[in-house]
Amino acid sequence: MKRLMVIFSFFVVMTSGLAACGSEAVSDKSNQDVQTEEKIKKVSLELEKTEFESNDTGHFEISGKTESDATLYLDGEKSGTADQDGNFTISGELKAETTYTAEVKSVKSGFEEQKVDVSLAPSQAYLALKEAERKKEEEAKIALEEKQAEQTEADQLFQKAEASLNSTDLANAENYIATSKHLSKTSYTTRISDINTKITAKRQAAEREKAKLAKAETEKKQAELRKQQEAARDKSSGGNANGNGAVQGGGSSGQAPSADESTPVLVTATGSKYHKRKCGNGTYTQATLAEAKSRGLSACSKCYR
Incomplete structure (x- = not known):
């Protein structure tokens, strides 16, 4: 009998324990169902419209209503937060010049996110602006x-002007700038001035060289003339001279001088004739026939008959 009581007591205990475990399992399951129901509840998301057009600069605004303090995303980018009443406005700039679809998403803890597709279109004014x-x-x-x-x-x-240092080449460069569509002469002032300075220096050097050569040529001619005069004097002193100091060049008396431009003649400072001998008053000096002719003198009719 005692043994039966023990077995009965053990059975009662086990039954109570299983009952208790079952109650806890049921309770846990109920809590999970409640939490699952809360999580799968979608956040509310309502838009004023689903087609939006930009202004003339490509800016757009999407307005709507969702849960209070919910976070709004546009194509995955965070774009704002709803106020306490759930109102929101998403602002943005068009990413294309054609109509395209964008995704608006509302997210709030404890709710399943909600998504809505919207159409974004460029305005005619915006298209005109982009074209301009x-x-x-x-x-x-x-x-x-x-x-x-x-x-x-x-x-x-x-x-070219810098290489040639030619004023014509520089003038061509300046004229090109003056008639060009996009260039300004002021941008080339320094360069033009530098080339002008070099051109001036080159011209002055050339003038100095020219003057030097001209001087050398004059000195050469003067030396040759002196040599001719000395030769003429030597020749004259070796011939016969009359009592009037007439120059005897070896030719017959009374004849015009030969065609030799170096033939010696007598001239005066103010006379218009050249002479073969002293045939009047005045101071006579010796010169060559070429010099006399260069002074515009003509042959004396008395000396050359």
Whole structure:
């Protein structure tokens, strides 16, 4: 009998324990179901509309309502937070000049995120603005290319002027700049001045060299003339001279001087004739026939008959 009581007591204990375990399992399962239901509840997300158009600068705004303090994302990028009433506005700039689809997402702890696709379209004013910008960029590009080409041409002209130090070449370079579309003469002032200085120095050096050569030529002619005069005097002193100091050049008296330009003659400071001998008053000096003719003197009719 005692043994039966022990077995019965053990059975009661085991039964109670299993019952208790079952109750706890049921309780845990109920809690998990409640939490799961809370997590799968989607956050509310309502938009004023699903098609939005930009303003004339490509800016757009998406407005709507969601859970209070929910975080809003546009194409995966955080774009703002809803206020306490759940109102929100997402601002952005168009990423394309054609209509495209973007994703708006609302996220809040304890809720399943909600997504809504919206259409973003460029306005006609924005498209016109972008077209004007492209046109302006193209014009700027063309202007830059033209300026670079003109700069290259101008550099080549200046290089030619610097190499030749010719005023005509420099004038060509300056005229090109003056008639160019994009160049300014003020940008080349220093270069022009430097070349002008070199041209002036070259011209002055050439003038000095020319004067030097001219002086040397004059001295050479004077030396030759002196030599001719000395030779004429030597020849005259070796011939016959009459009582009037007539110059006897070896020719017959009364004849005009020979064609030899070095033939000696007599001249006066103010007379218009050249003479073979002293045939009047005045101071006579000896000269060559060439010198007398160069002074415009003609043969004396008395001396040369």
